[in-house]
Each structure stands twice: as structure tokens, then as C-alpha cells.
Amino acid sequence: MGTIIAVCISKTRGTQKQACASAQLIADWGIQGDAHAGCWHRQVSLLAAEEIDAFNAQGAGVQPGAFGENLIVRGIGLRTLPVGTRLRCGSALLELTQIGKECHTHCAIYQKMGDCIMPREGVFARVLTGGAVQPGDAVDIVLCTAPLPLQAAVITLSDRCAAGERTDHSGPAVAARLADAGFTVAVQCILPDDRAALERTLIDLCDRRQLDLILTTGGTGFAPRDITPEATRAVAERDAPGIAEAIRAASMRITPRAMLSRAVSVIRGKTLIINLPGSPKACQESMDVFLDQLPHALELLRGIPQDCGR
CATH class of the missing domain: 2.40.33.20 (PK beta-barrel domain-like)
Structure with a gap:
């Protein structure tokens, strides 16, 4: 007291x-x-x-x-x-x-x-x-016996969207999909393709907001301004490569250009960060791969015992 x-x-x-x-x-x-x-x-x-x-x-x-x-x-x-x-x-x-x-x-x-x-x-x-x-x-x-709802953030990386020159369709689509899956989307924002700004935002959402999940969209390709994977790795404490690998494997069955994705998936503290591609269609296809596995993964990060042998 x-x-x-x-x-x-x-x-x-x-x-x-x-x-x-x-x-x-x-x-x-x-x-x-x-x-x-x-x-x-x-x-x-x-x-x-x-x-x-x-x-x-x-x-x-x-x-x-x-x-x-x-x-x-x-x-x-x-x-x-x-x-x-x-x-x-x-x-x-x-x-x-x-x-x-x-x-x-x-x-x-x-x-x-x-x-x-x-x-x-x-x-x-x-x-x-x-x-x-x-x-x-x-x-x-x-004391609250009921667990908190899973909380997420969606970050769109795009110079043009950040400048108001183009409408962001991917971020809202990802946020809506998460909400339909039972997540509370606590933060939705647009950033330019700026590594320092993304690193600061990721650290803030992981350490201060203590969110369960962060999904980024955009900035995962070969263009000089595509810095999302580098910023994500810079703040990571642990790797979670299987998610990004699974997305690429599934996407290769749709288009061979999936091999050009440099997206990563990592953990900082108790927050899972996953990079998604920039197009709304590719975001949805990527989420099809992992969305049903997230509750189990995020409960493990929260320290809730799970039966992983099933």
C-alpha cells in the first residue's frame, strides 16, 4: 500500500x-x-x-x-x-x-x-x-486475475506516406486484421524510411509501452532507403528467424520475387517484432502464415506456461 x-x-x-x-x-x-x-x-x-x-x-x-x-x-x-x-x-x-x-x-x-x-x-x-x-x-x-488483452502496434515505413504524398493502405489493413483476431491495436503510425526514427520508436514501444507485438510494413527490399531490417536487428535482444523464414517459404509459392525480401523477425524484452512487406496483398498473405501461431508465442513471451509438446 x-x-x-x-x-x-x-x-x-x-x-x-x-x-x-x-x-x-x-x-x-x-x-x-x-x-x-x-x-x-x-x-x-x-x-x-x-x-x-x-x-x-x-x-x-x-x-x-x-x-x-x-x-x-x-x-x-x-x-x-x-x-x-x-x-x-x-x-x-x-x-x-x-x-x-x-x-x-x-x-x-x-x-x-x-x-x-x-x-x-x-x-x-x-x-x-x-x-x-x-x-x-x-x-x-x-490484483486482476484476467490476463490483459494482447496489445499490438503497426508501423508503416514509407517516405511518401509520411510526407502525405500517398495514402497508406497496408497499415490500416494489418491493424484491421489484428483487431479481427482479438488484438488491441494500441499504436498505429507512419514513419519515413529513417533508421534512427524507427529504432527509437521500436525501443519506446517495447520498453516503455511493453506491447506484445509490433508489425512493420514496408522497407524490406533492396532499395537504398529500405532500412527496416537493419533497424529491427539493431534493437533486437534475441532472434526469432523461423517466422520470417516461414513467410518467405510460403511467399515463394506465390512469386519468385519473395527471395528478394530481407524481412526479419526478432524479440526485444517480451515483445515480438515482425517485418512485413509493403503491399497490402503481400501483408495479408504473410499474416496468413503466422497469425494463428501468435497467441501461443506471445503467451510464452509473457511467461505463461504452455504445453509445447502438443
Whole structure:
């Protein structure tokens, strides 16, 4: 059990949050009156009081809200909780959606101290059930016996689609197929054929969002800008080559040009990443190969015991 030490809000983005006596959490929105509330996955931010104490012991002298956090909680190691953990905060119920965040610009705290704890220690949540919160309220981890739905991301790699010069048909088709198969498609985005951008996005989705599956489409051929396999290998911790090999083997029965695919399949943490080709038709044909095997594979990655001998 933990305790809320401070509740902080800011009415406009880019301004420091200020401590307040209480706040109202709104389901699927966030804290009423807070600039970061909205229909997205980072509706409420939380930070452990112990981490702030340790940082202030180095002479930082920060006040509640300085890191952009909504709730300061003492007594729970927030950073160690997995995505999907549910927290009862006062009368409200939150579900963790992200651990840590990428720092795009160094804040004033970083400029002063050469460090900032929010990118690595902050956690983010969406509001499942609204309610009032105030300092002194208890924070409890709610045990949930039902497994989380399998969560996926779909990334389209295309310079022209990213520039708005061409409509992306492959990404939506892949996302729809996943949704029909029972997946929650948490992220769907378009990126240019830029290796660094893809690597950053993959790391964020694997490490911070902790998704089960990422499917990329495009950028797997011989063209100079086709960098998807290289970016995917760069973030990999383990290989899962059988999936890419099976896709190529099945595709060779359709077209001999399948031998030109450089697509890979890998694992980072508990996330499976699979490269798909760029055309909507080829994406569907590729998914025909592996889609029915994904629940078993992803449950193994989650650490759920499986009967692999069947």
C-alpha cells in the first residue's frame, strides 16, 4: 500500500504543475483541468516520492509538480510495476500504460543538475474509473486475475506516406486484421524510411509501452532507403528467424520475387517484432502464415506456461 503525497496540475502545456488540495479524475480523460488530460494513453503521470527525495538530497530542491507529475506516491516502487498494473487511488482506478518516457528536450531541472528522473522513473496511466483524489489517500495495487488483452502496434515505413504524398493502405489493413483476431491495436503510425526514427520508436514501444507485438510494413527490399531490417536487428535482444523464414517459404509459392525480401523477425524484452512487406496483398498473405501461431508465442513471451509438446 502506498499514499498520495501530492496532487499537481497545470492548465497549460509547457508550464510547471502546481500542487493543489484535491482533484477530480475523469474516466478515459485524466485529471479535470489538467493540460495533459485527453483521449490518449498518458492521461495521468505518477512519480515515487522516494525518487524525488533522493534527487533532492543531491541539492536539486525541486517542489511537487516540478517534473510534470500529477501524483506523487510514497510506498510503492512505481518504476518496477509492469504495464497493465491497476492502481486504486482514493476512489479512482488507474491502469499503467507506459513506464518512463523519452526526453526530447532537456528541462530546466536537467540544465541545473545534469540529470532528470522523470524520463526513467515516471510512469503513466489511463483512468478506468473516475473519482476524487487528494493527499493522504491510499494507493493500492489491484490484483486482476484476467490476463490483459494482447496489445499490438503497426508501423508503416514509407517516405511518401509520411510526407502525405500517398495514402497508406497496408497499415490500416494489418491493424484491421489484428483487431479481427482479438488484438488491441494500441499504436498505429507512419514513419519515413529513417533508421534512427524507427529504432527509437521500436525501443519506446517495447520498453516503455511493453506491447506484445509490433508489425512493420514496408522497407524490406533492396532499395537504398529500405532500412527496416537493419533497424529491427539493431534493437533486437534475441532472434526469432523461423517466422520470417516461414513467410518467405510460403511467399515463394506465390512469386519468385519473395527471395528478394530481407524481412526479419526478432524479440526485444517480451515483445515480438515482425517485418512485413509493403503491399497490402503481400501483408495479408504473410499474416496468413503466422497469425494463428501468435497467441501461443506471445503467451510464452509473457511467461505463461504452455504445453509445447502438443
